[in-house]
Amino acid sequence: MTLKFNEKASSVSITTFQGFLATANLHQGLLVDLCAEPGVISRAKLLTYMERHGISPADKDRLIERYCRTSILYEEADFEYSVNPVVVGLVNFYERRGRLTHAGFLRDQIFEIGKLTDTLQQLLFAELPEMDGIIDTVDKIYLVVREVRESGYQHYQACMRAFGDMKRNSGERPIDVRIEELKTVHRRYIEPLRELIDPNAEPVRKMALLRRRMADLGVDAGLLSESVELDIRRARLAIDIQYIDHVLIRHFETLIDTSRALLNSLLEEKSIKDALAACLGDLGGIWENLTADTIVLTGFQASQTAGMDRQGAFFNDVIHGKFIPRPRPLSITLPKEERADHLLLFDDLLLSRMEKDRRIDSWPGFVIREYVAYPPDERLKAIALPLIMANPPFVVRMSEQTFSGDLKEYTVELTDFDIVWEGDNGR
Amino acid sequence: MGDDTPEETARIIQILLRGYQFSDADLFKPGYDRWYNILDRHFDWFREHLSLSGFSLRRDHSVIFLEKENKLLSQEEKQIVVVLFLLTDLWLEKGKSFGDLFQLSVSWTELDWFRDGYGREYLGQVGIEMGDDGEMEQLFRRLSNKGFLEYSTASRTLTLRRPAERLINMARRLHRQIQAAGVDARKEEARNHE
Numbered sequence: 001m002t003l004k005f006n007e008k009a010s011s012v013s014i015t016t017f018q019g020f021l022a023t024a025n026l027h028q029g030l031l032v033d034l035c036a037e038p039g040v041i042s043r044a045k046l047l048t049y050m051e052r053h054g055i056s057p058a059d060k061d062r063l064i065e066r067y068c069r070t071s072i073l074y075e076e077a078d079f080e081y082s083v084n085p086v087v088v089g090l091v092n093f094y095e096r097r098g099r100l101t102h103a104g105f106l107r108d109q110i111f112e113i114g115k116l117t118d119t120l121q122q123l124l125f126a127e128l129p130e131m132d133g134i135i136d137t138v139d140k141i142y143l144v145v146r147e148v149r150e151s152g153y154q155h156y157q158a159c160m161r162a163f164g165d166m167k168r169n170s171g172e173r174p175i176d177v178r179i180e181e182l183k184t185v186h187r188r189y190i191e192p193l194r195e196l197i198d199p200n201a202e203p204v205r206k207m208a209l210l211r212r213r214m215a216d217l218g219v220d221a222g223l224l225s226e227s228v229e230l231d232i233r234r235a236r237l238a239i240d241i242q243y244i245d246h247v248l249i250r251h252f253e254t255l256i257d258t259s260r261a262l263l264n265s266l267l268e269e270k271s272i273k274d275a276l277a278a279c280l281g282d283l284g285g286i287w288e289n290l291t292a293d294t295i296v297l298t299g300f301q302a303s304q305t306a307g308m309d310r311q312g313a314f315f316n317d318v319i320h321g322k323f324i325p326r327p328r329p330l331s332i333t334l335p336k337e338e339r340a341d342h343l344l345l346f347d348d349l350l351l352s353r354m355e356k357d358r359r360i361d362s363w364p365g366f367v368i369r370e371y372v373a374y375p376p377d378e379r380l381k382a383i384a385l386p387l388i389m390a391n392p393p394f395v396v397r398m399s400e401q402t403f404s405g406d407l408k409e410y411t412v413e414l415t416d417f418d419i420v421w422e423g424d425n426g427r
Numbered sequence: 428m429g430d431d432t433p434e435e436t437a438r439i440i441q442i443l444l445r446g447y448q449f450s451d452a453d454l455f456k457p458g459y460d461r462w463y464n465i466l467d468r469h470f471d472w473f474r475e476h477l478s479l480s481g482f483s484l485r486r487d488h489s490v491i492f493l494e495k496e497n498k499l500l501s502q503e504e505k506q507i508v509v510v511l512f513l514l515t516d517l518w519l520e521k522g523k524s525f526g527d528l529f530q531l532s533v534s535w536t537e538l539d540w541f542r543d544g545y546g547r548e549y550l551g552q553v554g555i556e557m558g559d560d561g562e563m564e565q566l567f568r569r570l571s572n573k574g575f576l577e578y579s580t581a582s583r584t585l586t587l588r589r590p591a592e593r594l595i596n597m598a599r600r601l602h603r604q605i606q607a608a609g610v611d612a613r614k615e616e617a618r619n620h621e
Binding site: 168174175178265268269271272273274275277278279280282283285287289290291292293294295296297298301312 | 444446448485492493494498500501502504505507508509512513515516519520522524525526549552553570573575592595596597598599600601602603604605606608
């Protein structure tokens with residue numbers, strides 16, 4: 001790359017750093033897009049990108065030429081370009097984009113590290129350690145380790161970004177397509193990482209071996225004191241190894257987990273979507289199968305319920321067994337048309353009766369006897385009315401006896417009580 | 428819990444009797460968080476005491492509700508099932524995530540409810556006619572009283588809550604049952620042919 005750079009620079013014209021910055025500043029969005037492009041960019045693709053960033057056709061050629069002159073683009077062949085890797089590195093770093101790397105590449109690099117580690121071992125344990133050879137080998141290892149660190153991190157960023165894009169830009173695309181996309185990404189970029197973090201697999205063992213050799217080198221004080229250079233390189237290499245061990249491996253684990261979680265949630269969504277569509281398509285079938293479930297309880301209207309304190313007292317009675325309705329299974333009778341005044345027992349009606357009679361002994365029995373034409377529900381409500389009514393114009397006198405009565409659908413059993421009308425005095 | 432807290436006990440029972448379904452979504456609802464915690468912690472106590480007066484209290488994971496005595500589906504219940512199923516289906520169809528239904532303010536009026544040959548037919552089967560936004564809005568507001576969703580009248584948006592999730596998740600079970608019934612029917616048919 002460097003060679004080509006020199007050739008180009010000498011054959012065209014040498015730009016200043018100022019010129020480079022000015023050019024890079026021209027169309028930042030375009031540059032970011034180009035840097036995300038892996039490998040060689042064809043001229044057609046380049047023109048499309050320019051189109052997208054609103055560069056007029058007349059300016060396109062001039063801009064390409066200017067990019068080449070400032071070494072932002074390299075002309076690899078006729079109509080084929082690549083972006084200067086230094087620029088790519090910078091842009092991707094600041095854009096936090098990362099670049100996808102094939103996991104196979106990382107593995108190969110780690111095997112390369114393993115090979116170099118073996119060489120280092122031989123050199124370290126030779127009878128006469130050869131300083132130059134050791135320094136060179138440590139240097140080579142440093143380069144490869146750095147490459148693993150950088151491309152590994154870039155890979156992590158690129159994958160995370162891809163996941164983010166998938167979550168954000170999923171709109172309008174059917175779920176099956178999204179599942180397929182994610183599966184592809186998973187197979188290509190995520191799954192192979194598993195080998196790199198598997199403690200029993202070769203790459204992890206190679207890295208462990210390297211750590212041991214570095215430790216060997218560290219304790220060899222004589223060797224280190226002989227060369228300041230070696231010491232600096234060793235320290236530099238140790239930082240990168242540490243980074244791979246502690247950060248990168250965890251990043252890879254996160255990637256694998258994230259990918260799996262994302263896939264699971266998509267599959268989950270697909271299953272619920274399929275189920276919903278199928279159910280909606282067969283409503284009759286649903287009604288048949290929903291017979292054992294409670295969807296909603298219709299509940300009582302707020303207007304039908306008594307005041308808080310009264311209701312609380314009533315339920316306390318229920319809870320402490322003073323009032324025990326014995327429910328029987330409901331028998332359903334189809335509604336007949338009936339006059340409304342025989343269906344509902346209104347409070348007014350009951351109160352006026354109390355007022356007329358002044359005193360009614362054994363109210364529950366009275367209700368059951370007197371209002372025999374009304375439905376059992378209404379009579380039950382009428383029996384309970386004196387117990388839950390707020391500010392009643394009458395007094396409830398509890399008796400010693402227990403009342404039990406039959407209401408066709410329920411058997412009622414409660415402490416018997418009388419009603420004594422007090423009229424306006426009672427209020 | 429003893430006799431010193433009858434108001435809260437009665438309040439919880441009253442809310443249950445109104446058909447409200449408690450769930451862990453109540454943990455974020457002032458007042459209800461306390462009641463949900465009481466109900467959750469003393470579930471057996473409540474169940475036993477309510478059963479004395481003939482009500483059966485049930486729990487399905489975090490959702491706690493009174494069982495309906497008469498299991499015959501009412502028209503309203505059918506509407507609820509269809510509207511919630513369709514809401515989820517239309518939402519997912521737009522490529523949105525299932526979880527967002529429970530976190531975002533969903534603008535339900537923007538969904539294509541009455542599409543020919545789809546939603547329109549399903550809603551028609553439960554008596555919601557073409558373009559009857561008002562009826563659906565009424566339904567959503569009733570559901571918000573039952574703890575199924577949060578409804579904002581001002582913006583006409585809703586956010587689902589746990590009891591709605593319970594209902595939507597029933598779709599998976601129903602789907603399996605319908606499929607199984609279909610397989611049985613086909614076997615039966617094959618047998619008849621033989």
